Amino acid sequence: MLKKVAENIYQKTVPLPNNPLRDINAYIITGERNLLIDTGFNRPECEEALRSAFEELGIAETDLFITHLHSDHCGLIGKFARESSTIFTGETDGELINFETGNLYWRMLDDLFIKYGFPKADFGRNTDIHPGRKYCQDTRVNFTYVKEGDVLHYGGYHLQAVETPGHTPGHMCLYDAEKKVLFCGDHILGTITPNICIELCTENPLQEYLESLKKVEKLDVSLLLSAHGTPVENMYARIQELYRHHNDRLAEVLSILGGSRKTAYEVARDMTWEIDCRNWEEFPAPQKWFATGEAVSHLQYLYFSGQIVREEQNGIYSYKKPEAV
Numbered sequence: 001m002l003k004k005v006a007e008n009i010y011q012k013t014v015p016l017p018n019n020p021l022r023d024i025n026a027y028i029i030t031g032e033r034n035l036l037i038d039t040g041f042n043r044p045e046c047e048e049a050l051r052s053a054f055e056e057l058g059i060a061e062t063d064l065f066i067t068h069l070h071s072d073h074c075g076l077i078g079k080f081a082r083e084s085s086t087i088f089t090g091e092t093d094g095e096l097i098n099f100e101t102g103n104l105y106w107r108m109l110d111d112l113f114i115k116y117g118f119p120k121a122d123f124g125r126n127t128d129i130h131p132g133r134k135y136c137q138d139t140r141v142n143f144t145y146v147k148e149g150d151v152l153h154y155g156g157y158h159l160q161a162v163e164t165p166g167h168t169p170g171h172m173c174l175y176d177a178e179k180k181v182l183f184c185g186d187h188i189l190g191t192i193t194p195n196i197c198i199e200l201c202t203e204n205p206l207q208e209y210l211e212s213l214k215k216v217e218k219l220d221v222s223l224l225l226s227a228h229g230t231p232v233e234n235m236y237a238r239i240q241e242l243y244r245h246h247n248d249r250l251a252e253v254l255s256i257l258g259g260s261r262k263t264a265y266e267v268a269r270d271m272t273w274e275i276d277c278r279n280w281e282e283f284p285a286p287q288k289w290f291a292t293g294e295a296v297s298h299l300q301y302l303y304f305s306g307q308i309v310r311e312e313q314n315g316i317y318s319y320k321k322p323e324a325v
């Protein structure tokens with residue numbers, strides 16, 4: 001479905017088959033030059049959906065803006081960028097997207113998770129079955145990097161880059177102050193809570209995320225265009241819910257630690273998750289992965305704010321309350 005959401009801005013819902021996110025909202029700004037914001041996975045179902053939107057709008061060429069490194073946002077760059085296209089993103093996530101085209105990124109990510117207690121896969125690398133790897137942009141991209149305050153001009157909009165690290169280390173939003181429009185990628189979502197996951201290049205993603213929420217809260221926004229789920233009517237109310245959610249999660253993690261010492265994987269196993277599984281063993285492997293990443297970000301936040309202690313044994317981190325033995 002192609003929906004006009006504002007003057008010269010169209011939203012295309014691109015399906016993400018067999019993925020709990022279900023779909024992604026790609027945005028197309030039309031004008032003298034066009035701008036595609038985020039793409040979908042590198043798989044035929046996504047490409048066909050996006051292609052049909054381009055046909056409906058009668059567009060042959062476009063520039064691209066990628067909010068962040070996740071493959072559901074950048075997987076189709078190679079399929080939609082022409083030689084004449086400018087492909088914008090932030091430097092950190094841009095470098096990581098190009099790093100993801102090789103093996104080393106996925107080896108390092110697997111090693112990082114093993115350090116936080118995720119079990120070593122018996123079939124090779126855990127990341128071999130990571131959906132982000134299966135459907136990623138598969139060739140290096142010649143990005144044009146944008147940084148805080150840079151302005152892009154498309155379709156009568158003056159879109160200012162706003163750095164919003166947290167969901168990923170280099171997540172970037174686009175904001176038109178006069179028209180009060182914010183393209184926020186996965187920074188704020190309506191139906192689900194954005195996954196705040198450990199990643200290369202960051203040690204305390206939740207801290208960064210909460211600071212980025214505060215930053216966006218100061219903007220004057222009447223139209224929030226998120227990358228997944230239903231529209232967010234009131235961004236400010238949603239931000240308050242997200243603060244509460246993470247406070248509740250931090251309290252839950254502290255209570256799970258209790259008087260014992262646990263790895264992030266063990267904490268994730270004991271946290272409550274909205275998923276249709278009877279127990280942790282039934283979780284699909286990718287969901288265990290994201291749950292562990294989320295547990296890490298909360299544990300690291302507690303660790304860096306001095307509320308818990310982190311210890312390393314045989315190369316694996318575990319956490320405990322200071323008073324626990």
Ligand SMILES: [Zn+2]
Pocket residue numbers: 068070167186
């Ligand atoms: Zn994402």
